[in-house]
Amino acid sequence: MAITEATRGRPPLILLEDEESLGEIAAELALAGWAVRDGFSLQERAWRVGGMRPICQGVVATPADAAAALLAAARGAGLVVAVPERDMQERLFEDLSRVGPVEIRHGSSNPGAKLDRRQLEVLTLLADGASLDDAARLLNYSRRTVERRLAAARGVLGAATTAEALLRFKGRAGRNGD
16 A cells, blocks of 8 residues: 555545455554554544644444544544445545545455446556557547546555556456456
8 A cells, every 4th residue: 555645744534445454554554654543532632633643543333433533534633444334435535525635445355346347448458568658549549538547447446656556456357367
């Protein structure tokens, strides 16, 4: 996992669809120097806690959990939260987007499961060594369309760069025998 460019200098706000990769992402953030803690309660007296680099992690299963997570983010903490319920995930995403950039990550067991056909076409060509211009020509798309499809695929895969997206895509293909 890489901290995305959008969160550089800011605590990351990461929403997961399930808790499968919660610990893995929190561990990577801890290695990057963030102070990871379980739950969303902040005991510090100061309102702004961003300088302490806290990351609150946990599962948001109730509206009270969502409110506590939102309050922690408003105080400057980062979040790594699993939100299994789709409606609650959408509401929390909307609220957290007012605090800063939010990244939604899909389940880690198959990070490419939600790629659409066009995104798969672009990633397959790039993984086989084609350039963006080559992919545009072969798919009869403009270069800008290929760039947009690639950006969407990076979002689905939770990748900050094209190289990271291709590594995740290749790992997915290897697991599925594609």
